[in-house]
Amino acid sequence: MCLASRITITIILLTTLGGLCVHYDTTYDENWPHPPGEQLQKQSPEPFVGERVLLFGEVQTVNADAITIHVTDDNDNVAAELEVTGIEDHVKPGGVVQVYGVLESKTKLHAEQTVVVNRDPSATIYKLGVSVAGLLLAVAYFFRQWQIDFQKLAFKPRTTKHDPEPEEVHHRG
Amino acid sequence: MADLLTHVLLAYAGCTILNWYRPIPTHWISVTMIGSILPDLNRVTLIVTNRTFEAFLDVPFDIDALSTLGGTVILAGIGSMVVTNQHRRTFAALLAGALSHHFIDGVKAYADGAAGTWLYPITWARHPTPSLYVSSDPAVLTVAISVTVTVLVIDRYAIQTA
Numbered sequence: 001m002c003l004a005s006r007i008t009i010t011i012i013l014l015t016t017l018g019g020l021c022v023h024y025d026t027t028y029d030e031n032w033p034h035p036p037g038e039q040l041q042k043q044s045p046e047p048f049v050g051e052r053v054l055l056f057g058e059v060q061t062v063n064a065d066a067i068t069i070h071v072t073d074d075n076d077n078v079a080a081e082l083e084v085t086g087i088e089d090h091v092k093p094g095g096v097v098q099v100y101g102v103l104e105s106k107t108k109l110h111a112e113q114t115v116v117v118n119r120d121p122s123a124t125i126y127k128l129g130v131s132v133a134g135l136l137l138a139v140a141y142f143f144r145q146w147q148i149d150f151q152k153l154a155f156k157p158r159t160t161k162h163d164p165e166p167e168e169v170h171h172r173g
Numbered sequence: 174m175a176d177l178l179t180h181v182l183l184a185y186a187g188c189t190i191l192n193w194y195r196p197i198p199t200h201w202i203s204v205t206m207i208g209s210i211l212p213d214l215n216r217v218t219l220i221v222t223n224r225t226f227e228a229f230l231d232v233p234f235d236i237d238a239l240s241t242l243g244g245t246v247i248l249a250g251i252g253s254m255v256v257t258n259q260h261r262r263t264f265a266a267l268l269a270g271a272l273s274h275h276f277i278d279g280v281k282a283y284a285d286g287a288a289g290t291w292l293y294p295i296t297w298a299r300h301p302t303p304s305l306y307v308s309s310d311p312a313v314l315t316v317a318i319s320v321t322v323t324v325l326v327i328d329r330y331a332i333q334t335a
Contacts, residue, residue, distance in 0.1 A: 006254045013254070017239070017247045018230070024244075024293065025223075025235035031290065031297035054285040074235065075224045100284035113284040115307060123309035127176050130314060131213070134177030138206040145200035146256075154257040157200040 003153060025074075037073035040080040045106050052102050055109065056117070057082065059095045069097060086111040092120035175277050175308045177213055179317040183277060184209035184270045186324040193332050201266050204252075208270020211248045212278070212291075215239040241293040245271035280305045 029036050034054040035045070057069030060081070067087055071080045084099055085108070091097055096117040101110045118124045146155045188202040215236045226234040238244045249267035253260040279288050280303050287299035306313045 010251055010254045013247050013251045020243055021234050021236055021238040022232050024238035025233040098284040115282045115284045117307055118309045127309045131177035134181040138181045138210055142203040142207050145203040149257050152257050154255055156257040
């Protein structure tokens with residue numbers, strides 16, 4: 001495929017991808033079955049009192065029988081501060097939890113199910129560090145197998161003696 | 174999301190197993206490993222936030238669409254345009270890697286027992302999840318490394334490939 005065609009198709013695909021991101025954002029809230037951070041912020045949690053909700057939050061304080069969490073919106077602004085009871089798992093401030101339970105009041109949530117996403121900030125750092133290692137591994141392995149063809153501005157497999165592959169045949173004009 | 178090292182290792186292990194049945198050249202295995210990264214490209218928000226995109230484009234914008242089925246199909250399409258030829262095979266390898274990522278993420282834990290909305294834009298439905306793991310649990314990576322090592326040992330000592 002010639003460079004001009006590849007660039008044209010890439011621009012079309014990037015535009016489509018951008019459109020998908022816009023559509024995803026504008027339709028997410030009405031399709032996600034639980035109140036998102038944005039709604040908690042705009043309306044306060046009041047309309048959802050008595051409902052069973054799933055919320056993600058960062059742990060602020062941990063007491064013997066309750067923890068407080070901050071639920072954030074898409075831009076990491078604090079949308080609501082909630083006191084959560086019924087948590088059996090061990091968490092520390094700075095950790096992240098998913099809580100599924102009944103919103104008992106504007107500020108209280110009783111957990112029926114919890115998932116500790118990150119136990120404490122070190123768990124977040126662990127996940128990030130290991131992910132960077134995975135990214136580097138994949139990219140390094142890729143560049144061992146492929147090289148840049150500067151004339152065509154594209155990647156091509158490094159030629160090896162064991163592995164001669166026929167180029168894709170184009171039957172169509 | 175499970176951590177990326179888990180995804181990359183399991184994509185590699187999966188390709189190695191497929192290679193027992195039908196030879197897969199190593200450069201296609203490397204493309205599949207890149208494919209297994211695609212759904213996590215939404216983590217670019219660690220560097221550029223959605224708000225920056227929104228300010229720049231002046232429309233609502235959520236880069237999380239990249240970690241859905243629709244987003245990764247388009248990303249695989251873009252990836253298939255940066256090779257000199259064999260675009261269809263590149264697309265297939267990238268998509269295979271991305272799908273393995275989606276399947277592994279599809280069984281992670283959600284407190285309400287339903288997985289994320291990764292099937293978008295086909296459907297917003299959330300399928301039930303067995304809630305097998307959370308990504309920050311080192312046991313996930315331990316399992317991934319064990320599986321990969323086991324597969325490599327079998328590949329090295331028990332499998333005769335032409």
